[in-house]
Amino acid sequence: GAVVSQHPSWVICKSGTSVKIECRSLDFQATTMFWYRQFPKQSLMLMATSNEGSKATYEQGVEKDKFLINHASLTLSTLTVTSAHPEDSSFYICSAIDNQPQHFGDGTRLSIL
């Protein structure tokens, strides 16, 4: 149980493109979903907290206009990286929670050329 599906797993696109990443809880309803960013050989940095039907709460230093989060239902949250540039290249991971612990998706490797 407690499976979180994240798509796509790998994206390569040109600079200036907007990229959408989906995070789904497959067998439970997630009261909250979280989005993390992870650079190579570094820790997971919390970007934002997403609750269904309300605006996401962004961590300090994360541009909300750059990283658009939509949490349309209790099983789906999306992260859109708008007008992506090479510095946005990273590993993005979502997690979902109904009760502790958080359940993580497989991550999305984003490469901007």
Next chain:
Amino acid sequence: GENVEQHPSTLSVQEGDSAVIKCTYSDSASNYFPWYKQELGKRPQLIIDIRSNVGEKKDQRIAVTLNKTAKHFSLHITETQPEDSAVYFCAASATNTGNQFYFGTGTSLTVIP
């Protein structure tokens, strides 16, 4: 906000020896402390967790201790095996204020056969 520090950043042990990873946290409101194992390019996987009302928890070769007064917690792996080699992250969370996870910087564990 919460600040989690983790040491050491790298750790090499001989197969069969024990490994200890230590974390400290700053927010006294944190009451849930999970440990995750992450292999390269994969999702973090929960290996053990502890809540603030417990001082120690053990699951086969893995144990976690928590000193709430000193705000530190440790992961202990006994009888290490090569398949234990991975990056380990500690995290701290306050379940009363949003369940956000704040991760430590990670420990790269290498078990030498």
